[in-house]
Amino acid sequence: MTAHPNRLHESAARLPAGRPRRAAAGGVSPAGLLALALIGLAALALPLVADSYLLHSCIVVLFFAYMATAWNFVCGYVGQLSIGHAMFAGVGGYATVLLFTGLGLSPWLGLPVGGLLAAALSVVVGYPTFRLRGPYFALTTIAFAEMIRIWVENTESVLGIPVNGAAGLTVPLAGESLAALQFNGKAPYYYLIVALLAGALAATWALERSKLGFYLKAIRGDRDAAESLGISPARYQLVALAISAFMTGIGGGFYAQFFRYVNAERLIGVDLSIDMALMSIIGGQGTVFGPLLGAVLLAPLAEITRGTLGGSFLGLHLVVYGIILMLAVLYLPKGLIAPLRAVLARLARRGGAR
């Protein structure tokens, strides 16, 4: 399986034109910075005007945006498809809850510890699997995640630690407590997920400009050529995967705190992995804002069908996801962000000429 010729052309064509285009699209221009600042301010002001239901929905949408951004950090930039990222969310979520219930460790520490455990798992899983390419890699990631899901679903306790099988774990109520990361209102959770998302976007932005980012793009373009230039695909893919798993694990911990409940089917199941991947892909993988765009467009669908149409339309949003995914793969393989960028660039140019 060699790299696809179209991809080669793409990366070759990008080299000379890369710098000016990045400056235009990467948010470095004053107009772009202003727009970002305005969006950021609007986002921070939202809890002042939104009711609890709307705020809840926004938190869920931003959670998916964060998870898709974390997925994109490795998969979007090395061009490998992971359908097992939920296993990292599961480790983070379960670790956060168990550290709190078992050792009384504050979730403020539980989140990063869960993230580190997820990163450790990612190294164990990634070390052998990154040698595989294309569908083989994708299938192996499913296999690892399913092994963990089936194990958790059928284990009541291990070494005295209660895993609680398919029933899942609840976070004991601590009332309004900053130390226990539990709040009666939604606004604190909202600000937390906004901060996490901002961090993930900043990490991706930094990745695009780092040596690691260039290595990853080289590996995506042509792995053999990259290797012959002295870039070790295994090492750099692993580093990116560990960072991605760290962020995903923290996301799992956030999920646990926000819903005060974790179970294997939701948090380790294939559905969450597919959601992360398809939001990234539809929005535009391998870009800073693509996954955010994908989540903002897709995740509300799930919220709306669940909230207004009720149980009889249980799978409706997934049907729509599937159709949009097929259309995107066929007609917009670079994601919805590609045409959006073209429009923005044209607007910016017109504005500049005036």
Add this chain to the structure above:
Amino acid sequence: MDPLILSFALVNGLLIGGVYGGVALGLSLIFGVMRVVNFAHGSLLMLALYAAFWLQALAGIDPYASVVVTVPLLFAVGFLIQSVVIAPLIRRESALVVEPLSALLLTAGVYLVIDNLALMAFGPDVRSASSGLALAPLMLGPIPVNMQRLIAFLAAILAAVSLSLWLRSTRMGRAIRATAQNRDAAALSGIDVPLVYAVTFGIGAALLGLFGSLLATFIPITPQVGLSFGIRSFIVVVLGGIGSIPGSIVGGLVIGVFEALASQFVPATSAAILSLGLFVLILLVRPSGLMGRA
């Protein structure tokens, strides 16, 4: 361990393993010819199971008789999926093979659409169909052999043999093999490649029509049943060697016996974890599978 119980487990493992192999045939064929990993493979089996169920519930047709409907129905579904969903991708790609990841994503979209439409249409309830043929278990010495499973097992062997013969001896079969070897050369020698692809996908799905009818008599039918069969088919195909028809049956037998024997010593769920582990191990150590030619 009681040898009688062990041999009972062995017989059951062989029977269900043959069925796994039969279910995986289409996945292997489609990958072998088109290099497309069909993520919707299990969903098509789920459709066939529901077709058999509804034919019995609404029209009183016995699941075994419903084969005459489910096989052509699934052929049509497969033919349509290929010509409507996947063909545009293949037209876009000028290279010899399509980019496997795009194809995987496309069929993942098909999986999401089919599984969730089924969930909306049929609800999450568990259904089952039963055949009017009340078949007493066949006694193999002291070991009872479930007849429904034996029939499905024999059908799997028969399907694999006929598929091999058909690919070897008919005009369309030769066209399919030629296209698998080299799409452009096949097109140059006058083979209608889009038609060959659509027929290949159709046959891969039609095989699931057959097993949908046969399995409806002994497995619970839910909208989610597809994914587990799909994942198990991936395991079988990778184990047997991707694209190899005898490999698919052998891989199925190995997995069936492995799970049946393992579940004598560990809980059945741990056996499922072990076979996923076996899958990862095979991919890492011998990606060409047991019967594959590198």
